[in-house]
Amino acid sequence: MSRHTILPGQPLTALYLLHVGSMDARLIGLSVERHWKHTVHLANSLENGRVVLIDCDRPGVEAAFEQLAPHPRTGVVCYAFHPKDHALRFPNRVILGKPLNLEALPGILAKAAAESARIIAAPPRRVAPAPYKPPSAAAQPSEALPPLGHGLQTEDERDLCGVMDDLPATPTGPLPERLFFNPDEYLIGHLLRAIEQAASSGRPHLIAGLPRLIGVRPRPVPACITDFRDNQLRPLSMAQLPPTTARLIGASSLTSNGSETVSASEDFLWNVAAWAARGRLPEGTDPYKPVRLRAWPNFTKVFMSPHALRISALWVRTWASPVEIAARLGIPQRYVFSVFSSARFAGLLDNTPPVRPGAIPQPPASTSASPPSGSAATEPVTRQQAQRPSILSRILRKLLNAV
Amino acid sequence: MRSERARHNKIIFSGTVGAGKSTAINALSDLPPVSTEALASDDTAKLKKTTTVAMDYGVLNLPDGEKVMLYGTPGQERFSFMWDILSEGGIGLVLLINNANTDPLSDLKGYLDAFKDFITGTAVTVGVTHMDRAETPGLDAYRAKLAELGYQPVPAVFRVDARSRDDVAMLVKALLYTLNPGLIDA
Numbered sequence: 123m124s125r126h127t128i129l130p131g132q133p134l135t136a137l138y139l140l141h142v143g144s145m146d147a148r149l150i151g152l153s154v155e156r157h158w159k160h161t162v163h164l165a166n167s168l169e170n171g172r173v174v175l176i177d178c179d180r181p182g183v184e185a186a187f188e189q190l191a192p193h194p195r196t197g198v199v200c201y202a203f204h205p206k207d208h209a210l211r212f213p214n215r216v217i218l219g220k221p222l223n224l225e226a227l228p229g230i231l232a233k234a235a236a237e238s239a240r241i242i243a244a245p246p247r248r249v250a251p252a253p254y255k256p257p258s259a260a261a262q263p264s265e266a267l268p269p270l271g272h273g274l275q276t277e278d279e280r281d282l283c284g285v286m287d288d289l290p291a292t293p294t295g296p297l298p299e300r301l302f303f304n305p306d307e308y309l310i311g312h313l314l315r316a317i318e319q320a321a322s323s324g325r326p327h328l329i330a331g332l333p334r335l336i337g338v339r340p341r342p343v344p345a346c347i348t349d350f351r352d353n354q355l356r357p358l359s360m361a362q363l364p365p366t367t368a369r370l371i372g373a374s375s376l377t378s379n380g381s382e383t384v385s386a387s388e389d390f391l392w393n394v395a396a397w398a399a400r401g402r403l404p405e406g407t408d409p410y411k412p413v414r415l416r417a418w419p420n421f422t423k424v425f426m427s428p429h430a431l432r433i434s435a436l437w438v439r440t441w442a443s444p445v446e447i448a449a450r451l452g453i454p455q456r457y458v459f460s461v462f463s464s465a466r467f468a469g470l471l472d473n474t475p476p477v478r479p480g481a482i483p484q485p486p487a488s489t490s491a492s493p494p495s496g497s498a499a500t501e502p503v504t505r506q507q508a509q510r511p512s513i514l515s516r517i518l519r520k521l522l523n524a525v
Numbered sequence: 526m527r528s529e530r531a532r533h534n535k536i537i538f539s540g541t542v543g544a545g546k547s548t549a550i551n552a553l554s555d556l557p558p559v560s561t562e563a564l565a566s567d568d569t570a571k572l573k574k575t576t577t578v579a580m581d582y583g584v585l586n587l588p589d590g591e592k593v594m595l596y597g598t599p600g601q602e603r604f605s606f607m608w609d610i611l612s613e614g615g616i617g618l619v620l621l622i623n624n625a626n627t628d629p630l631s632d633l634k635g636y637l638d639a640f641k642d643f644i645t646g647t648a649v650t651v652g653v654t655h656m657d658r659a660e661t662p663g664l665d666a667y668r669a670k671l672a673e674l675g676y677q678p679v680p681a682v683f684r685v686d687a688r689s690r691d692d693v694a695m696l697v698k699a700l701l702y703t704l705n706p707g708l709i710d711a
Contacts, residue, residue, distance in 0.1 A: 431702045
């Protein structure tokens with residue numbers, strides 16, 4: 123159990139959205155309605171809140187903190203794209219990284235609320251009145267709270283690939299439910315249906331009911347049009363949407379107001395699926411069944427989970443299960459599950475079993491890589507040449523440092 | 526098979542006139558690339574003012590002092606006699622195709638045929654440029670063409686902006702992983 127999990131019997135945390143954008147407010151509202159109704163409820167005023175949420179990236183954040191001065195027993199949780207930058211402006215505040223980890227947030231809010239109230243309720247025993255001390259200074263030691271914002275890269279990795287432990291190398295029993303997600307509960311399910319309906323009808327379709335436009339058109343090449351920015355689309359894709367939130371409608375055309383971005387459907391599906399999956403697999407997936415990537419994804423445009431290039435390079439030439447790919451590359455399975463989920467929705471997964479499923483060609487052990495075949499090397503692909511790195515490794519390191 | 530040590534450290538950039546070979550090398554090179562661009566005098570002039578008549582040459586400086594040469598072949602077919610010479614001993618091929626050309630899939634086939642022997646011993650990645658001007662054919666059409674030509678597994682095909690160092694580097698990274706997925710990237 124995570125240290126942020128809400129324990130049975132724990133009281134509802136009254137959360138007041140003191141300084142957040144409308145999109146975040148909507149997503150948090152959806153989360154409360156859908157998942158947190160037994161742990162969090164939204165307060166309608168600052169007076170009724172036990173903890174407040176503050177977006178440090180929004181203008182007017184100083185004024186928001188000023189509003190808190192008369193409410194020393196109220197917990198404060200902040201969030202920002204670059205928490206470290208704001209840590210200098212607002213020392214001793216809990217500042218989480220964006221996007222918020224919605225699974226961890228209720229626990230963090232509860233903890234901030236409880237500790238803030240406890241510190242104020244148990245003042246030090248002394249005769250003279252203690253000088254005013256911001257509650258958060260004592261209530262929020264950074265080591266006591268999760269490192270959600272301690273580094274963007276790590277935070278990104280956890281938010282986008284989760285923290286799931288690896289499965290056994292071979293099936294040993296029922297798979298944990300938390301390994302799977304139901305695409306119908308996320309934007310990806312709606313998006314996939316819209317693209318399928320557009321393709322079958324030959325007409326553009328819109329996903330109505332969202333705060334901004336998402337449309338799909340089947341011609342001249344399947345494309346998605348949206349005026350969501352990436353930093354808006356990502357949290358929307360991660361959040362579970364109530365069934366009535368979105369509905370598909372046909373359109374005669376998609377008119378442009380010049381602010382939309384147009385993406386190839388394959389690229390758009392890849393990203394939205396990766397954000398929904400967060401290192402999980404779509405329901406019904408057998409993680410032990412061999413599959414193959416029929417093509418590399420368009421990595422100049424799509425989200426890359428850790429090791430995605432290596433996973434793709436191996437998986438386009440190898441029939442192997444997600445579990446097996448992870449073992450071959452010596453990486454956590456959740457990275458492979460992320461690629462699997464994206465590839466499935468982007469239509470890049472080949473499920474047709476090979477004639478000899480057990481025969482898995484190995485990648486070439488040397489630099490030679492004839493397109494039609496792989497060699498029969500038996501070493502794990504992670505086994506590197508000893509001593510000096512190969513020229514390929516050195517070029518790669520150069521590019522990774524340079525780009 | 527030659528050892529890595531015996532190979533020249535060079536990566537070949539080839540592709541159609543106006544696909545962005547010179548631009549791509551310029552984006553990636555650590556040094557100002559040496560170019561043999563000249564005023565275009567034939568049909569190429571309809572496409573762009575200058576064209577590469579011999580080769581482009583850029584350099585990636587590795588931390589240990591070693592260099593990786595980036596060679597760009599001239600796009601015009603009348604200079605195709607140089608392609609074999611330039612590519613000899615190279616690590617692999619980055620092929621750039623201008624999607625705004627009349628028949629880019631035919632261009633793809635032509636270049637793959639021309640470099641067939643080289644690719645068989647190494648690897649290829651394909652960058653499709655100018656997709657903002659010409660949406661079709663899409664990447665899937667390129668993959669289908671590659672499969673039809675017997676390239677299994679299908680090489681990496683990316684939509685690229687040749688001016689973008691990130692995009693060009695991604696093509697090279699995919700080339701390296703195609704050669705050896707066991708390379709460590711993290």
